[in-house]
Amino acid sequence: MIKTILIDDEPLARSMVLEYLQQFPEFQVLAECNDGFEGVKAIQQHQPDLVFLDIQMPKLTGFEMLELLDQQPHIIFTTAFDEFALKAFEKNAIDYLLKPIRPDRFEKAIDKFKLSFQSQTKTKIDTDKLQESLAEETLERIVVKNGAQIKIIPIHQINYLEAYDDYVKIHTNDGMFLKNKTMSSFEKQLNPKQFVRVHRSFIVKVDQLQKIEPMEKDSYIATLTTGGKVNISKSGYARLKQIIGL
């Protein structure tokens, strides 16, 4: 038996997948979810083998939801995205079904899933890479897990980012949050006019800078309006100069 969960905010879209799945009695649908929050909960509760996931959904998008999972089940995206976006999916070897979903295409996706399910190959979806190749607009918010809670941080609340092993510390007025993501992917996704990578370990929001003092040869230390201190390297200083025109 294959444990399956459907996540889509349109009931009719779910019913369509449900109907197609009736030909495959080995799939058991354990939950139908309306949004990403329900999705995260259901996935943690049921530990499904397969999830049909819509991308544009209330509260959390499909991508944001994936970022919150410690263990990803096999995902088949169901989306009405355009041709351009599909290239991004294909490039990242991700299963997707284009709405309206054709039965033959659905069967193919199921076959493909069965193959990888039987051979136990786990493919983790790299949402960073996917979002980069989707060439989405600059990041507008970051979703983090804070204990059992899900916290949505709008970009404007961020003061600065700090590298911390495999994580990034996100410093906001509400405190610090950890996100499992790389500095370079943040650097790419944040608006370059607002956020500058001033150091290997720091990305700072430009309007948070209060003063910059030289520390050693070719390196500086910046004080932020919120009181935090941030190191600035030589190349970081050059980047900063370009943005704020020192």
Added chain:
Amino acid sequence: MQKPIVEQSKRSIIHATSWIIFVLYFLIIYGLLWWSKIGRSVSIYDALISSLTITAITYIVYSSQQYYIPNKRNYWKLFSLAAIFALISITITRFIIVQFLPDEELMYLNFSLPFRFVINFLIITCVMTINVFWNIQEELLSNKKRKDESEKMVRDAELYNLRQQLQPHFLFNSLNSIIALIGNQPKEARNMVFQLSDFLRGTMRKDDKQFSNVEEELNHLILYLDIEKVRFGHRLDTEIDYHEELLKANIPVMILQPLVENAIKFGLYNVTEQVTIKISLTLDQQLLTIKIYNPFEPNQYEQKKGTGFGLSSIQRRLYLLFGRTDLLQTETQGNIFISILRIPQL
């Protein structure tokens, strides 16, 4: 097409000023010579020759500086040029007069040369100034025309593009819903195909005109909302509030629907419960006001000045149509987000 007219009126100004100068100059010189008790036989020739010379010089000035506009720093050039022209005119005048008249009668001529120079200098300076002003005016006019033209071009292209954004996402999701309905609820499916085709027809019909009336736009909007309700089931609820009188009011085509679409997206994608979108229309003193209310999560969004995502293209269109930037505003009341659209009734 305007150029010939401008050129024609320029030519007539050249003729008019030149011959007015001729007549006045003649009278002044003749009068001055008479005052100085110079004999009539001499003064007639003198006045005629000098005024003809100055008229010829003005023609030369006009034709040599047809498109000339000096830089701010180059005005001194204008004056020295005027001085040179004045000198030339005096030399020519004297040369010709000397040929015609006996030497003994010409004592006064050398005496009067400095005065003649000053008068000619002033006249030529005047002519040059008029010419330069005219050229500047002409340039401004053609610049403005060019600017208007390019703006109009940009405007047309932009309106075309804005209208072309037919939301493929909406279309494909609707098709998906229809396919899902066909199996179990064929009647509903058929109904939705009708709605969708009416909606699409409405979208395309509007391609050639900028304005429509509220009634038509509301009908179009209701079609759209009905389709969205099928897609989102019980989660979406709408209320439309208006007075019959304003159904005939003018409204730009396809401006209400994207705004409501934005409200739905904003509402549905940020609130998981049931969402009510409320639309109220009022008409007051030649101003149609449309308010669209949708629920949202206040702490999740930056309170951007002006408009949020998706509203900027509507803002731009309103600016192109009315030349005003204050026609679309947003505000929040608790967890209700309100978009306020104002349409002046021209």
